[in-house]
Amino acid sequence: MPHEIAIGDVLVPGLLPLFLGCLLVLWLIDAVFGRLGLYRYFWHPSLVRVALFFCVFGLAGLLLLR
Amino acid sequence: MTAAAATDGSPRWQSQLRAALAGEGSAWLFVGKSVLAAYLAAWLAMWLQLEQPATTMITVGIVMHPHSGMVLAKSFYRALGTLAGSVFGLALMGLFPQERELFLLSLSLWVALCAGGSMLYRNFMSYGFVLAGYTAAIVTLPVINHPLGAFDSAVMRVSEVMLGIVVAGLVSDVVFPERLRTVLRQGARQQFAQFVEFVRGSMNGTIARGDMEQAHLRFVRSAVQLENLRASVIFEDPEVRARSRQMRYLNGRYMAASTSFQSLHHLINRLQRRSSEAAAALIALYRPVGAAMTPATGNVDEPTVLLPLLEEASAGVPAQAAALREALPLEARLDFDTGAALLQRFVDELHVFTQLEVELREGRVRTPVERVHFQRGNDLVGAAVTVLRTFLTMATLSAFWIGSSWPYGASAMLIATIFSGLFAAAPHPLQSAGNTLAGYVLGIAGAFVTTFWLLPGSDGFVMLIAASLPLLLLGPYLSTRASLPGVGAGYAIGFVYMLGLKNPMTYSPVRFLNDGLSQILGVGMSGVAFAFLPGVTGSAWQRLRQTRQLRAQVVLAARAPLPGLTWRFESISRDLFQQVVEHTQPGSADAHELLAWALSVHECGRALIELRSDLAAGHGSAALREAAPAAVQAVARLYQAPDVARWREADRAVQHALDACPSVEQASSLARLHLHQLRSALRDDESALAPYMPNTGEPSHAA
Numbered sequence: 001m002p003h004e005i006a007i008g009d010v011l012v013p014g015l016l017p018l019f020l021g022c023l024l025v026l027w028l029i030d031a032v033f034g035r036l037g038l039y040r041y042f043w044h045p046s047l048v049r050v051a052l053f054f055c056v057f058g059l060a061g062l063l064l065l066r
Numbered sequence: 067m068t069a070a071a072a073t074d075g076s077p078r079w080q081s082q083l084r085a086a087l088a089g090e091g092s093a094w095l096f097v098g099k100s101v102l103a104a105y106l107a108a109w110l111a112m113w114l115q116l117e118q119p120a121t122t123m124i125t126v127g128i129v130m131h132p133h134s135g136m137v138l139a140k141s142f143y144r145a146l147g148t149l150a151g152s153v154f155g156l157a158l159m160g161l162f163p164q165e166r167e168l169f170l171l172s173l174s175l176w177v178a179l180c181a182g183g184s185m186l187y188r189n190f191m192s193y194g195f196v197l198a199g200y201t202a203a204i205v206t207l208p209v210i211n212h213p214l215g216a217f218d219s220a221v222m223r224v225s226e227v228m229l230g231i232v233v234a235g236l237v238s239d240v241v242f243p244e245r246l247r248t249v250l251r252q253g254a255r256q257q258f259a260q261f262v263e264f265v266r267g268s269m270n271g272t273i274a275r276g277d278m279e280q281a282h283l284r285f286v287r288s289a290v291q292l293e294n295l296r297a298s299v300i301f302e303d304p305e306v307r308a309r310s311r312q313m314r315y316l317n318g319r320y321m322a323a324s325t326s327f328q329s330l331h332h333l334i335n336r337l338q339r340r341s342s343e344a345a346a347a348l349i350a351l352y353r354p355v356g357a358a359m360t361p362a363t364g365n366v367d368e369p370t371v372l373l374p375l376l377e378e379a380s381a382g383v384p385a386q387a388a389a390l391r392e393a394l395p396l397e398a399r400l401d402f403d404t405g406a407a408l409l410q411r412f413v414d415e416l417h418v419f420t421q422l423e424v425e426l427r428e429g430r431v432r433t434p435v436e437r438v439h440f441q442r443g444n445d446l447v448g449a450a451v452t453v454l455r456t457f458l459t460m461a462t463l464s465a466f467w468i469g470s471s472w473p474y475g476a477s478a479m480l481i482a483t484i485f486s487g488l489f490a491a492a493p494h495p496l497q498s499a500g501n502t503l504a505g506y507v508l509g510i511a512g513a514f515v516t517t518f519w520l521l522p523g524s525d526g527f528v529m530l531i532a533a534s535l536p537l538l539l540l541g542p543y544l545s546t547r548a549s550l551p552g553v554g555a556g557y558a559i560g561f562v563y564m565l566g567l568k569n570p571m572t573y574s575p576v577r578f579l580n581d582g583l584s585q586i587l588g589v590g591m592s593g594v595a596f597a598f599l600p601g602v603t604g605s606a607w608q609r610l611r612q613t614r615q616l617r618a619q620v621v622l623a624a625r626a627p628l629p630g631l632t633w634r635f636e637s638i639s640r641d642l643f644q645q646v647v648e649h650t651q652p653g654s655a656d657a658h659e660l661l662a663w664a665l666s667v668h669e670c671g672r673a674l675i676e677l678r679s680d681l682a683a684g685h686g687s688a689a690l691r692e693a694a695p696a697a698v699q700a701v702a703r704l705y706q707a708p709d710v711a712r713w714r715e716a717d718r719a720v721q722h723a724l725d726a727c728p729s730v731e732q733a734s735s736l737a738r739l740h741l742h743q744l745r746s747a748l749r750d751d752e753s754a755l756a757p758y759m760p761n762t763g764e765p766s767h768a769a
Contacts, residue, residue: 034304037429045303046134046239 003065014064022057092132093546095242100130100542103237104562105531107230112527112569116229117222120566121204125230127541127558130238135246135302136190137238141231142301143194148227150194151180151201152220159206163213166468169206174460176202181487182453186444189297196487201227203483207476239302247303250295254313257288257320258423259367265416266359266366268331275752278331279661283647285324286664290644292317293440293637309426311435316422318438321636322672323415329669330408333743336750337401344401347390351406354386355379355413369423376420380413404739404746411676438633443615443642448608455599456486459592474584481588484559489592492552495600499593501552505544506589508553509560510582512537516565518575534565560585605649612646613660616667617705623671624702628682635671639664662754666747670705673744674698680737689726690737697723701744704755713748713758720745 004011029052032038039045104126111119129144131137154176162169180199184192205223209215264281296314300307330352337345358379361371387406394402422433463482467475485502492498520533541561545554564582566572619639623631643664650657681694700719704712720741727738748755 030304031308034306034308037305039303039305044240046243049304050236050240 015061018060018064019057022053022060025056026053092244093543095244096130096132096546097539097542099237099241100127101535101539102241103130103234104538106237107233108567109527110233111226111229112567114225114229115569116226118226118566119568120562121223121226122230122233123562123567124559125227126234127562128555129231129234130542132244132546133246133249133298133302134235134238134243135298138235138301139298140190140193141235143190144197145228145231147194147197148201148224151198151203152205152224154198155202155205156216156220158202159209159213159216166210169210170464170468171461173203173206174457174464177460177483177486178453178455178457181456181490182449184487185449185452185490186446187442189294196484199487200480200483203480207480210476245302246295246299247306250292250299250306253288253292253295254316254423254426255367257292258369260284260288261320261324262359262367262372265327266356268356275335278328279658279665282324282328282661282665285320286640286643286647289317289321289324289637289640305429309429311437312422312426314438314440315435316419316426317440318436318633318636319415319419319422321640322632323412323419325636325668325672326408326412326415328665329672329743329747330405330412332665332669332750332753333401333405333408333746335752336746337405339752342398342401343394344398344405347394347398347402348405348409351383351387351390351409354382355409369420369427373417373420373424376413376417380410380417383410383413400739400742401746404742407736407739408743436633437630438637439630440637441634441641443612443619443638443645445608445612445615445645447611451599452490455595456490458599459486459595463588463591472584474580477581478584478588478591481563481585482592485589485592486595488555489596495596496593498552499589499596501550502556503586503589503593505553505556505558506560507586509541509557509562510564510586512540512557513561513564514578514582516561517573517578521571522573530567534567537561556589609646609649609656609660612642613663616642616646616660616663617708619667620671620674620705621702623674624678624698628675628679631675631678632672635675636668639667639671659754666750666754667705669747669753670701670744673740673747674701677737677740677744680735680740687727687735690723690735693719693723693726694737694741697741697744701748704748704758708755708758710758710760713755714760717745717748720748 003014005014005017006012026049030049039048042048104123107122107126108119111122116122125144129137129140131140158169158172158176162172177199180195183198184195186192187195201223205220206216209219293314296306296310296317300310306313330348334345334348334352337348355376358375359372360366361375365371383406387402387410391399391402391406418433425432459482460479463475463479466472467479472478485499489495489499489502516534516537521530524530524533538558538561541554541558543554544550544557547554563585564578616639619635619642622638623635626634643660646660647657650660677694678698681691697716697719700712700716704716724738724741724745727735727741747753749759750756751759
């Protein structure tokens, strides 16, 4: 994936669509966790969500900028 | 040890101090979180070299709320509103780059439409609309003289706002979060306990009308509040989001059960007034159900305890009804059958409601769930007035700006945009405009002191915090005081806006004073507009129209397509009722009339829906199927505009349909029982319809 992409002649950092994609992924993970009630096993569920997002986004970002 | 010491009485000041500080803890926790989020956002904005870190700080200030679910919900809609607004602002700039009159006219119209849209939605969705209007203004107005800069300005504003949203959401969700989920859970438990308590309390079968009205008020409030909470909690808690459909269904079941319960008791009350023997038989039939709700062992409000008892009682109803029916004289049997059918419906609904409650508490739902939407009753005319008022405010400011070529007109318009939207939803707009204006002026004064005495000597980010913190703290703290609505928000927005943190900071007393003056004018103008076109929310005029709309729900019940109609009817009528009740003095004649109408609408509307579903399912004889639709329409017309002639017509039509039914001794079809219930409700001389009944009464009242 390129570092910058042009949407309607506007240069947008490639991280932006990646960020939105990661939000979507997290939303899916969230839905699955919520349905199974997995968040009950964590001390601080929202911290887990944030941390998960950082992992997903960090991994995708590193792959992009590799 | 301290407890023992306190009882001794020696360090009395300690307990006094503790009493004085009770509740302060959570207030200061909120203040701390707000301040942390605001400075973190400002630091990040400066680090990312955004143009106006102040916008980010204002966003944080506007979004922060003690409960993290609220913050996330607010943030979500704010993000949507911001995107919509900036896209519209750009489009507007592209259309009219050279024509300020057309541009300002369209912008005023857009802001006005957004303010109107915000009146049609509840929760923070309404807030998203305000933001869509506000962002269009904030993106375009500062660059109105350089149209080419509009795109960069839009990108900057959106980045600043989004940054603020993300930081506020993170801080409130991660740092000592106060969960809205706990409030929701408590609310749901209380709803269940209250309802069960009331069902239990009416064991002897009779409830005074006053008690019934009070109970109805409570039931409606809890149904609407739970829906509001659910709509926010789904942002906070994935588990609640996964169960969102079940919770909606539970609430729908709750509303349906409470309507059936009321209908049953109205029927029993009417029968008792006529001293019919059916009343005593129905009370006898009801007793085992009441007893099932009063378990001898275990927690009486625990649904797991109640469920098996209820199941047993439900299964026992038909046999007992048959036995009781045998003992009754022929003429009372139809009344009894009607009541027994209602009772059976109520017990079934209560059973499903309890079962769902059990399953939701266990976290595993096995009951099939219908799709239920809690629909709202909206007041289009009220929204139209808001559109008109906001448009006039904005158009006046635009005209003044163009006419006087005042360099700070844009600033006044911007502030007016924010506050027209915020005031429109307030119950007492003039008063809250006054409060906010006072807060805003205080905020500007605070910002003046900070900018010109404290900030110039500070160096670095830490010193910036040290210099601006003390006066900033006042804002969130004021907003936790319920006695001063609006002052805190006004102070916080005014302070942060005027402080206008930038990197590097610019100091210009002339600009500061001009800007401050224009903003006071903007806030003032949006408040003054309410003196000319008064706020509609909570006015007698709106109450009148909403009461009419409440009655029109019977028309909905009579005419709308059947699938999902029960939920639609139950939720809209409750939402409307709740809106009117909020602005009606409790205990006044208005409140009394409203309640009477609400109860009557619930009873008749639900009976109509049941009757229509019976007909749709093919129950009843051919003659009945021919006569019943006319009766349904006649009742709908009566509720649309009640008068004596229409009451007569409705009564006649219902009677005609009843006459088309087979005689008493044959097993009564459900459709017939619903018709009978309808007639009995129409002839209820304690209901809201009583004034429209002709005095030359029916023989049935004579007994």
